[in-house]
Amino acid sequence: MSTFSQFQLSSELQQAVSNMGFEEATPIQAKAIPIALTGKDVIGQAQTGTGKTTAFGLPMIEKVDRHDRSIQGIVLAPTRELAIQVAEELNRLGQVKGIRTLPIYGGQEISRQIRALKNKPQLIAATPGRLLDHISRRTIRLNQIQTVVLDEADEMLNMGFIEDIEKILDSIHSEYQTLLFSATMPERIRTLANKFMNDPEIVRVKAKTMTVSNIDQTYIEVREKQKFDVFCSLLDIQSPELAIVFGRTKKRVDELVEGLIKRGYSAEGIHGDLTQKKRDQVIRMFKQQRIDIMVATDVAARGLDISGVSHVYNFDIPQDPESYVHRIGRTGRAGKTGIAVTLVTPRELDHLKTIEQVTRKTIVRKPIPTIEDVVFGNKKATIQQIMNTIDEGDFQAYKKSAENLLEDIDSVTLLSACLKIMTKEPDHTPVVLTEVPPLHVKKKKRFSGGQGRRKDSRNNQKRYDDKPKYGNRKRSNRRRKNG
């Protein structure tokens, strides 16, 4: 068990760490920080939510020369939200030493960023595309770079950023230290490391500390058409403080938000087709708990660290096990237990088994909640509301009426009536969601008949006639013959 005081950190950074309330280092921090402080390149294999930002942030900030007002370190991240979050965290860590970090990402007015750059931040947290833009405009110069961090490198690879990253690294001419963090180590990442890193030391954190240990994982089998109603029942029963709901597509997210609002929940959606302004605003509102449900595509699956997320709902089961781990990792943070519920249609059950195998954790089946469960849940929520009001006090104005009422009616009858009016009836406002096609899980490649894929229209026409997209199984079995 390591504490931050064991690291060779300057007193300023020790102060910064204790200001943030950190004492014990997480495993990745314990392993990566001492090595990174010596100036060596580090490859850290760790999931999100393991305290990576601090792991690379402290060594990076330690090296910054505060009297030099040029950019001395960059962090590259796969999504805009992540870049913003990393910048916030680095700003907190660097505050005592007076080191500032600027987030640089697409979708925000570039002129605004250029103005902000005039304030001379020493560190930058960026998405690759916009950083390249700045480099070509010469609004960002990378001739004093001491440290480069590649955060979520495998995700940046998946999103096709590797070329951009190489361009960025090629344009740095100073001598710098590289810290690379990645949950997995595919070949392409190793190649990148070989090409750009200098005898890196690899540190691994066992998959066990993969953050899912303190998350209560369950699933409910539902038919597609029931999903929305079942989901609303869940919300009523569990009354989450702060919940993230994941949908499979952007359209789906929009429809879910609309449906939830129709039923009186306070929800907002976030996905890549919204303006960056809107995205920033939704994240902010959610963090301030001005909305308690955030509906998202996988844009919010990785890395986002929002304190107090009590529940994660997979309205649609995620494509791959890795995405599952990332999504549910948004809850159960900072030592608290989180709750993750996944809605699964019958034909997705196999896929759920695959996820279980990969995460090596049983996902417990729960029955579809009954009306009674919902009524009970609503009653409980009402009682909680009353308790909260009592805690807050400030109901002097009602006491006289209460006393008058109690003269004629006994307290149990009176309170029962109050509970009755306050308790929300299950809402049945019809909400129609566009069905998402059933998840097409990748299977082992089968002998394709040697034809390969043809793109000419004649062939397309034929395929269309032969294999209706969602035809029933018997039919397609009968027709599987030309192998």
Added chain:
DNA sequence: AAAAAAG
């Protein structure tokens, strides 16, 4: 097949 990211 979907999502993300430069405009």
